[in-house]
Structures are given as C-alpha cells and as structure tokens.
Amino acid sequence: MLGGTSSMRQYATASLSKQRPLFHEVFPQKRTVNRLLFELDSKHTFSKLYPVYESIYNAMQREVDTKIPKSVSPSDLMVMKKVLEKIRHRTKSINPHLLGLENALLDKSAELGNNDAIALLAFDVLKDPEHNTTDDVNYGKKLVRELYRRNHHLTFKLLGDLSLKSGNDVEASKYYFKFLQLEDNSYLAGEVYGQLGQINFRKPDLSEAERCFLKAVKLSPLEYSVHSHFYLSQIYMNSNPVKARALMENCATQGYRESFKALGFLEMNYFSEMRKAREWFKLGMELFDIECFVGFFDCSLNLRDFSAANKCYNNILQFRPVNETYKNIIDEFIKNRHQDIEEAQKYSDKPLMHNPAYEKIAKENSIVPKENRWEL
Structure with missing residues (x-):
C-alpha cells in the first residue's frame, strides 16, 4: 500500500460549509443507491453504508476527521464514491455538496491506502501542474512511479489518458495495452477500448477501430461509451445506415450534441424523412x-x-x-x-x-x- 496523500489536494468545501444543507436533503433515494450498489457488486447494503456517508458528509461541515468502521474497507469507500459518480453521470447534473462528498470519499480511501484512490489523486495533480505546487507535482510523480513498478492497472490507464491528452497516440496505446493485459473484461476496460478505437479511427484503421468500439459498447454502460456509439455510427454511415441511425439515437438519449445534427442529415438525405x-x-x-x-x-x-x-x-x-x-x-x-x-x-x-x-x-x-x- 501507498500512503501519505492527504496533503496532495484540498477540495473546495470551506465556501460551501456555511450554507451546506442537511445530509438527508441532498442524498439520493434509497432505491437508487441500492440499485447502484448491486450493479457495483458491493458487499454492503444501503443500511450499512448510509451512516458512513452521513458521517463523512457531516465531518466535511465541521472540518474534522472521520472514523470509518472496521467493517468498511478503503475499497468499499471507492464503491461509495462510484455510486455518487454514476448518479452524476446519469442525471447529467452536478450537486456541489455531493461532489464534495465524492472528493471526501476519495481522499479518505487514499488516506487508508487504496491504490486506485492514490492514483486518481496523483493524476489530478499531474493533469494540471500549473495550478499545483512544485512539491505536489513531484510527489505525484513519485507516487505514479511506485504504482507503475507495482503493475497497478489503473495507473497504466491513467498514464494512457495523460499521453492522449498531450497528443501522443503511440505512447497512449502502449499504456492502454499494458492495462488490457491486466484487465480486459470490465467497464474500465470498455473505456480503454473506446480510447483505442479513437486512436485507430484517426490513423485511419477503421477495421481495428470498429473492433475496439464494439468491445467498448459491450463492456461499458451507455453513459460511459457514448463516444464509442457515435464513432461506430460514423463507420456504419455508408455501409449500414439503419445501424448507424440506431447508434446515434442511443447517443441522443445521452444528450450528445453531435448526434442531433448527424441524425437530422441522415433522416433528410438517406431516409428522406423530412419531418423526423x-x-x-x-x-x-x-x-x-x-x-x-x-x-x-x-x-x-x-x-x-x-x-x-x-x-x-x-x-x-x-x-x-x-x-x-x-x-x-x-x-x-x-x-x-x-x-x-x-x-x-x-x-x-x-x-x-x-x-x-x-x-x-x-x-x-x-x-x-x-x-x-x-x-x-
């Protein structure tokens, strides 16, 4: 395990603390949370985790440390964070108080030694070095090097994302393939296949891009694979416009901006459905x-x-x-x-x-x- 990350980041809660609403006023419904806990294969139920959520939320208000029950592991805290993240994705809205709770769960999990949380915090710093101190950047690099030596799967994925952001497709592909050697059948693998699909789409190697996008769509829920659906629709536009339309309609349900224009022109120019x-x-x-x-x-x-x-x-x-x-x-x-x-x-x-x-x-x-x- 790696530790000592608590000094790496300070999330903005002070400005919200005075007007922070009561926990039960902002926390999602029990039914929604229970469903997501089931999807994430959580070993704990809503009744077990609700007091932990509430305790961490209230500790943010008082700016004090929170004691986590021994039965709740750092990995459980990451599942709790993922529940809030999924709700944010599915509702297409950000509640600043729940976002603060997400960050607090991530920080607490890292503090307790969860390597996924440590990697996420380290890369938060490395993605935006201009807004972080030199000490934080250097410490983030040190953590990444140590995680890399341990073949930490998420670190490979995040290194790929960082390389992709800097425009280095070759290096990004190298890290993504390292990730897939360790994990190739999860929703996170679906995200990686989606990124590899975009890299191949740009080459262009449409056959390999199609293979990657199909894997992404299979492994990741729609809210995390909307780009893969859209790129697949572009690949099928001439050869199979009916399939292209179905894929773009999936994108439209997620509010993907490019899909409205593409669907309009497809209905107009190929299907001659002017009203649609x-x-x-x-x-x-x-x-x-x-x-x-x-x-x-x-x-x-x-x-x-x-x-x-x-x-x-x-x-x-x-x-x-x-x-x-x-x-x-x-x-x-x-x-x-x-x-x-x-x-x-x-x-x-x-x-x-x-x-x-x-x-x-x-x-x-x-x-x-x-x-x-x-x-x-």
Missing part, C-alpha cells in the same frame, strides 16, 4: 448549432412550410453580428439559397426562438462543436 429530420434539427437548434438551423431551413422548404423556414432564417441572421466564426458559413448559406430565402420571406418574419441568452451563447459557439450538451 426537422425534429432532430430542432433539438440541435436549442443548443445553438448553426448547421442544425441550416438543416431545419432546408427541411421546412422541402415540406413547403415557408413560414417556419423564414422564422429560421431570421434566427440565422442573429448569429452574424455576434459570432465572427459563423459569418462565412452564413454568407455561403445566403448565397446558395437566395431564391429559397426570397420565397420564404413572403411569410412570417418572426424568429423561431426568443432566448435572452441567445446573443451570449451565439458568441461562444463554434462551427464544428466538439462537446455534447453536458460536456461529457
């Missing part, structure tokens, strides 16, 4: 994706709904003065569709969307957005 396509584009418009506005306009014209087309056109114009990035694409749109625009302008000119945040969001958006709705 327009509904997908409409969802993308709520996220201020300019290409979804263009798709909605084209669908409305095809359906001879000129009023909706003109309202959409007036929304598109609102992007021009506030988003320089969009200006060229809008100018090209107007140039190529000037006759259709003239026809549409005979109808209602009231914009489809009236959102006070429109100008702010339009300024911040880019032509080819890389995120999804909740930045997953």
Whole structure:
C-alpha cells in the first residue's frame, strides 16, 4: 500500500460549509443507491453504508476527521464514491455538496491506502501542474512511479489518458495495452477500448477501430461509451445506415450534441424523412448549432412550410453580428439559397426562438462543436 496523500489536494468545501444543507436533503433515494450498489457488486447494503456517508458528509461541515468502521474497507469507500459518480453521470447534473462528498470519499480511501484512490489523486495533480505546487507535482510523480513498478492497472490507464491528452497516440496505446493485459473484461476496460478505437479511427484503421468500439459498447454502460456509439455510427454511415441511425439515437438519449445534427442529415438525405429530420434539427437548434438551423431551413422548404423556414432564417441572421466564426458559413448559406430565402420571406418574419441568452451563447459557439450538451 501507498500512503501519505492527504496533503496532495484540498477540495473546495470551506465556501460551501456555511450554507451546506442537511445530509438527508441532498442524498439520493434509497432505491437508487441500492440499485447502484448491486450493479457495483458491493458487499454492503444501503443500511450499512448510509451512516458512513452521513458521517463523512457531516465531518466535511465541521472540518474534522472521520472514523470509518472496521467493517468498511478503503475499497468499499471507492464503491461509495462510484455510486455518487454514476448518479452524476446519469442525471447529467452536478450537486456541489455531493461532489464534495465524492472528493471526501476519495481522499479518505487514499488516506487508508487504496491504490486506485492514490492514483486518481496523483493524476489530478499531474493533469494540471500549473495550478499545483512544485512539491505536489513531484510527489505525484513519485507516487505514479511506485504504482507503475507495482503493475497497478489503473495507473497504466491513467498514464494512457495523460499521453492522449498531450497528443501522443503511440505512447497512449502502449499504456492502454499494458492495462488490457491486466484487465480486459470490465467497464474500465470498455473505456480503454473506446480510447483505442479513437486512436485507430484517426490513423485511419477503421477495421481495428470498429473492433475496439464494439468491445467498448459491450463492456461499458451507455453513459460511459457514448463516444464509442457515435464513432461506430460514423463507420456504419455508408455501409449500414439503419445501424448507424440506431447508434446515434442511443447517443441522443445521452444528450450528445453531435448526434442531433448527424441524425437530422441522415433522416433528410438517406431516409428522406423530412419531418423526423426537422425534429432532430430542432433539438440541435436549442443548443445553438448553426448547421442544425441550416438543416431545419432546408427541411421546412422541402415540406413547403415557408413560414417556419423564414422564422429560421431570421434566427440565422442573429448569429452574424455576434459570432465572427459563423459569418462565412452564413454568407455561403445566403448565397446558395437566395431564391429559397426570397420565397420564404413572403411569410412570417418572426424568429423561431426568443432566448435572452441567445446573443451570449451565439458568441461562444463554434462551427464544428466538439462537446455534447453536458460536456461529457
């Protein structure tokens, strides 16, 4: 075991402590927690772990240490953390008090010697060295070296993630393969296969990318493999559009931003389902994706709904003065569709969307957005 990590990180709880709500007011429902404990193969039930959750939460309020029952191991604390993490992923929302509890569970598990927790804390520092002290960075590197020598599986995965973040696909692949030699049939292995799939997709080696993405989809729940679903849909787009559509619909259920545009164009151009396509584009418009506005306009014209087309056109114009990035694409749109625009302008000119945040969001958006709705 490795120890001495408690000085490596201080999570932000002081600013929340004065207004922190009572534990029972923020903690998830018993039924939800019990289901997740079962999914995670926990040896303890809700009734056993609830007092531990509450004790650690209240200790955050008082900024005192918590004594953990001997029957609850450091690994059990990591399972407790994973429950809260899964709830955060599935609800697509972050409760700052529960996030603080997640961090407290991670810190306590590391303090008690859990190597997974120690690795996560060390890499939190190494991923953002500019915002950590030199001593913390050096200590983080020391911990990683020791974990590496012990063939710690999660350390290999996190080293791969760090290499991928720095743009070194070759080094990332090396670490990912080391991880898979130790663990190749878990949800975490599914995440690793998903990363290897993206590396091969960029080469491009689509056959190997497909194999990796299929493994990722098989091993990881949808909320952790949404990118793999989307990349698979791109691979199948020409050869099997029906399968591509099903995969993208899975992404859409997770709010994955790129899926709305892709589904819209697939329904419009391949299946000729203009009404379905327009509904997908409409969802993308709520996220201020300019290409979804263009798709909605084209669908409305095809359906001879000129009023909706003109309202959409007036929304598109609102992007021009506030988003320089969009200006060229809008100018090209107007140039190529000037006759259709003239026809549409005979109808209602009231914009489809009236959102006070429109100008702010339009300024911040880019032509080819890389995120999804909740930045997953």
